[in-house]
Amino acid sequence: MNNLVRILIPALFLLPFCSPAQQLPTTANAHSHNDYEKSMPFRDAWQAGFGSVEADVFLQNDELFVSHTKSGIQPGRTLRSLYLDPIRQTINTNGGHIYKDSTRSLQLMIDFKTAGAATMAILLEQLKSYPEILSGAGIKITISGNKPDLSTWSSIPSWIWFDGDFGKQYPDELKTRLAMFSANFASYSKWNGKGRMPEKEKKVIDSLVNTAHTNNKKVRFWNAPDILNSWYAYLDQGIDYINTDHIKEISVFFEQMADRVYRNAGSYELYKPLYRNDGTDKPIRNIILLIGDGTGLPQWYAGYTANHAKLNVFNMRYTGLSKTSSYDNYITDSAPGATAFSSGKKTNNRAVGVDHTGQKLELLPQILKSRSIKTGVLTSGDLRDATPAAFYAHRSERSDNPGIITDLLNEPIDLIMGACPYSPTDSLFLKVKAQFDFYTSPDDVKDKGRPIFVADPTAAKHMLDGRGDWSRRAFEKSLSILSKNKPGFLLMLEGAQVDHGGHANKLPWAVTELLDFDQVIGRAMEFADSNGETLVIVTADHETGGLTLTGGDYQKGLIQGQFSTGDHTALPVPVFAYGPGSQYFSGVYENVEIFSKILRVMKIKSGGKPR
Numbered sequence: 001m002n003n004l005v006r007i008l009i010p011a012l013f014l015l016p017f018c019s020p021a022q023q024l025p026t027t028a029n030a031h032s033h034n035d036y037e038k039s040m041p042f043r044d045a046w047q048a049g050f051g052s053v054e055a056d057v058f059l060q061n062d063e064l065f066v067s068h069t070k071s072g073i074q075p076g077r078t079l080r081s082l083y084l085d086p087i088r089q090t091i092n093t094n095g096g097h098i099y100k101d102s103t104r105s106l107q108l109m110i111d112f113k114t115a116g117a118a119t120m121a122i123l124l125e126q127l128k129s130y131p132e133i134l135s136g137a138g139i140k141i142t143i144s145g146n147k148p149d150l151s152t153w154s155s156i157p158s159w160i161w162f163d164g165d166f167g168k169q170y171p172d173e174l175k176t177r178l179a180m181f182s183a184n185f186a187s188y189s190k191w192n193g194k195g196r197m198p199e200k201e202k203k204v205i206d207s208l209v210n211t212a213h214t215n216n217k218k219v220r221f222w223n224a225p226d227i228l229n230s231w232y233a234y235l236d237q238g239i240d241y242i243n244t245d246h247i248k249e250i251s252v253f254f255e256q257m258a259d260r261v262y263r264n265a266g267s268y269e270l271y272k273p274l275y276r277n278d279g280t281d282k283p284i285r286n287i288i289l290l291i292g293d294g295t296g297l298p299q300w301y302a303g304y305t306a307n308h309a310k311l312n313v314f315n316m317r318y319t320g321l322s323k324t325s326s327y328d329n330y331i332t333d334s335a336p337g338a339t340a341f342s343s344g345k346k347t348n349n350r351a352v353g354v355d356h357t358g359q360k361l362e363l364l365p366q367i368l369k370s371r372s373i374k375t376g377v378l379t380s381g382d383l384r385d386a387t388p389a390a391f392y393a394h395r396s397e398r399s400d401n402p403g404i405i406t407d408l409l410n411e412p413i414d415l416i417m418g419a420c421p422y423s424p425t426d427s428l429f430l431k432v433k434a435q436f437d438f439y440t441s442p443d444d445v446k447d448k449g450r451p452i453f454v455a456d457p458t459a460a461k462h463m464l465d466g467r468g469d470w471s472r473r474a475f476e477k478s479l480s481i482l483s484k485n486k487p488g489f490l491l492m493l494e495g496a497q498v499d500h501g502g503h504a505n506k507l508p509w510a511v512t513e514l515l516d517f518d519q520v521i522g523r524a525m526e527f528a529d530s531n532g533e534t535l536v537i538v539t540a541d542h543e544t545g546g547l548t549l550t551g552g553d554y555q556k557g558l559i560q561g562q563f564s565t566g567d568h569t570a571l572p573v574p575v576f577a578y579g580p581g582s583q584y585f586s587g588v589y590e591n592v593e594i595f596s597k598i599l600r601v602m603k604i605k606s607g608g609k610p611r
Contacts, residue, residue: 027051027254028104031220031241036066038247041082046090048251049099052107052220052241055083056145059114059122070113079123083108084130091137098138105138107179109163116148120156134159142179153177164217166208180240181212185224193225197233209238228253232551232560262508264306264515264557271522273315273578274529282580284601285373285488286534288524289341292517293334293387294499294510296543296571302507302552302559303514309554312522313538316576321588323572324542327356331570334499335398337541337591338390344595352386353394353407360394364490364595367604369412372487376415376478380459380471380516381496383418387541391492392416402428409435415452415481417442417474418496419460442474447481462497463512471495475520479527488533493520502544505563510545528579535581535601539594540573 028051035053038044045053057064057079064079087108091098098106112119120143133139144163148156153174161179164170170178188208189201197205205221212219218240224230226244231253234242244250292299304311326336327346336347339354343361347354353361365375379388384405386398392411393404405428408416416436422429432438436453439445445452454474461467475493482489495517501510521538528534546564575594577585581601585594599605 024257025235025254027251029235029240029242030247030250030254031107031109031243032247033222033243033245034068036077036082037068037245041066042086044247046098046106048247049104050106050247051104052109053083054109054111054144055079056111056113057119057123059119062122064119064122064126067113079110080126084126084133087139088130088132091132091139096132096135096137102138105140107140107142109142109144111145112143112147113145116143116146117152119146120148120160124157124160140179144182150174164212166211175215178215178217180218180220181208181215182220182222183208185221191225191230193227193230193233195229202237206237212240213238228562229550256505259504259506259508260562261558261560262302262306262511263559264308264511267308267310267557268515268519270310270312270315271526273525275317276529277532277580278578279318279583280580282533284533284535284580285486286483286531287488287490287598287602288528288534288536289490289492289598290495290517290521290524290536290538291338291341291387291492292495292498292514292538292540293381294502294542294544294568295495295514295517295540296547296569296573298547298549298561299498299502299510299514299543300574302511302547302549302561303518305549305552305554305559306511306557307515307518308557312518312525313576315525316536316538316578316582318577318582318586320575320577320586321572322539322575322591322594323589324540324591325570331568332542333398333568334386334541335390338387340591341539341541341594342391344592344599346590346592348396350386350398351396352390352398352404353392354396358396363391363411364598365391365412367599368488368490371604372485374414374482374485374487374489375412376417376482376489376491377413378416378471378474378478378492379418379494379496380467380513381418381494381500382460383416383420383455385418385496387494387496388416388418388492405429405432408432413451415478417452417454417456417459417478419457420455421457422455442470442477445477445481447484452481462500462509463516464509467516469516471516471520472523475523483527483531495520499544502547502563503566505545505566507547507559507561507563510547511559525578533580535577535579535598537585537594537598538574538576538578541591542568543571543573544568546571 027049030050031052032045032050035041036055055066065073066077066082067073094100142161162177164178164181166183188204191197209219220241222243324332326332326349328348333349335350335352339347342363345355348356377388377391384401389404392413393407395403436451439454441456458470497513498510524536528536546569547561549561551560575585584597
C-alpha cells in the first residue's frame with residue numbers, strides 16, 4: 001500500500017458492512033454470476049480476487065454438468081473439470097490455500113438445477129476425491145437453487161453451507177448452516193441502476209439487508225442492475241456481495257475506489273463578502289490573479305460538495321467561461337494557457353512567454369513596471385514550472401529550467417515563492433542569491449526593499465502529504481509586502497496541484513488541493529473588501545482528467561467521480577471575478593481576453609501607456 005492510500009483511507013467513508021480495520025471494500029465483495037460463462041471459469045474471478053463464484057449444475061448420468069440450461073449441456077464441461085480440479089491445483093500451488101493471502105477465502109456457490117437430494121449425493125461423492133478443498137484451504141461450498149429438504153440438512157457434512165431464502169423459517173439449529181441470503185432484486189425493485197433508487201423500494205432493500213445482518217449473514221441480490229452507479233448504491237446499502245457479470249470492469253472499480261471517492265469529515269467557514277465595490281467602475285490599483293491549474297467546473301463542484309455545499313468562489317457574482325485552446329493545439333498545456341494570461345497572445349504547447357514563432361513577448365510584469373506596480377508570483381508547486389514561469393520567462397520549451405531561472409534574473413519580479421530544488425554551489429543560483437533576498441520559508445521573509453526569492457520544498461508537497469497552510473501563509477506574507485506599494489501590485493498565485501490530482505486520476509488529491517485553494521480565494525476576497533481598489537480574478541489554464549461526478553452527499557461531504565483521461569481536456573474553464581471591474585469578466589471568450597480585460601480595468605495600454 002503506497003503512502004497516498006494510507007493517507008486517504010481514514011478520510012474515506014466507512015461502508016456499512018466494513019469493519020474498522022478493513023475500511024474499504026475489495027473484489028472480495030464481488031460475486032461472479034454464472035461464472036461458468038466466462039472465458040476462463042473460476043480462473044478469471046480468482047485472478048481478480050473475487051470472494052464468490054457461481055456454478056449452475058445439472059445431474060445427468062451420475063455426472064454434474066455445468067450449464068445455464070439443460071439444453072446447453074456440453075460434454076466435458078463438468079463441475080470437476082471447470083472448478084474442482086483447477087481449485088485443487090491452485091490450493092497445491094499456493095501451499096495449501098486458495099489465495100496466497102491466507103486471510104482471504106473464496107465461496108464456491110453451486111446452484112442445483114436438478115433434484116436436491118440426488119444432486120447432493122453425487123456432489124458429496126465427488127468431493128471425497130478432493131481432500132485439499134475440504135482441509136481448511138479457504139474454500140466455502142454453498143448450495144443454492146434446488147437445495148435438499150431442510151429435514152436432511154443435519155445429515156449433510158458441516159462443511160457444506162446453504163444459501164438462505166428471505167421469508168422462509170429456519171429452525172434455530174439450522175440457521176448456523178446458512179452462509180448468506182440471496183434474493184431476486186426484481187421482486188422488490190424495478191430500479192434500472194440509473195439515478196437514485198426510488199425511496200420506497202430502497203427501504204424494502206434496506207430492510208432485507210438489515211434482516212440478513214441481524215442474523216449475522218451476508219446478502220446478495222441477483223437479477224439486479226449491474227453498472228457502476230448501481231455498484232456504488234449496493235455498497236452504500238451494505239450489500240455484501242455484488243452480483244456481477246462484468247469481472248474486469250468491477251475489478252477496476254474496486255481497485256480504483258480509494259482514488260475515486262473522497263469524504264471530508266470537517267469543513268471550513270467561508271468569508272462573508274460585503275460586495276461593497278463589486279461590479280463598480282471604481283479605480284483599481286491591485287490585481288490578484290488566482291489560477292487553479294487543471295481546475296474545471298467538475299473540480300469546483302467536487303470541492304463544493306466535499307465542503308458540505310460551501311465554497312468561497314461560488315460567492316463571486318460575476319462569472320464567465322474561458323476557451324483554452326493553444327495556438328497549435330485544440331488541447332492546451334499549462335505553458336500557453338498561462339502565457340495567454342500574462343501576454344494576451346496564443347502560443348504553442350510547451351512555450352512560455354514567447355509567441356508561436358519563438359519571439360519574446362511583453363508580459364504583464366514588464367507592462368506594469370512602467371507604472372511602478374510590483375509583481376509577486378506564488379505557486380504550490382515548482383516555481384520554474386509552466387504557469388509561474390509564464391509571468392517571467394521566455395522559452396519555447398517549458399522544461400528548460402536553467403533558461404527559465406536565467407530569464408527570472410532579467411524580469412521585474414519583486415517576489416517569487418514556491419519549491420525550487422537547487423545546489424548551493426550552482427553558479428546560476430549564486431546569481432539568484434546575489435539579486436534576491438533568498439529564503440527557504442515564507443515565514444522567514446523580511447521586507448528589506450529588495451526582490452524576494454523563497455525556495456521552500458514544503459510547497460511541492462500535496463495537501464495529503466502534509467503541505468498544511470503553506471499557500472495561505474505565502475499569500476498573507478506576499479500581501480503584507482506588496483500592499484505597501486502605493487502604485488499597486490499584481491499578485492499571481494497558482495494552485496498547482498489540482499492539476500496533479502487530475503493527471504494521477506486521484507479524486508482525493510484534486511479535491512483537497514481545491515479546498516486549500518478556495519481558502520486562499522476567501523482571504524483574497526476579504527482583502528479586496530478591506531482595500532477597495534483590488535480586483536480578484538479566479539480561473540484556470542485548462543481542465544485536467546476529464547472528471548465526471550458520479551455521486552455525492554452534501555451533508556456527509558462525500559464525493560464520487562470518474563476520470564476519462566490522465567491528461568488535459570479542451571473543456572472551457574470558469575472565470576470568477578470579485579471587486580471593481582468584475583463585471584467585465586462575464587461571458588464566453590478566449591483565454592487571451594483575460595489579459596486585455598486586466599489592462600482595460602486598470603486603464604493601461606500594452607506597453608504601459610495610459611488608455
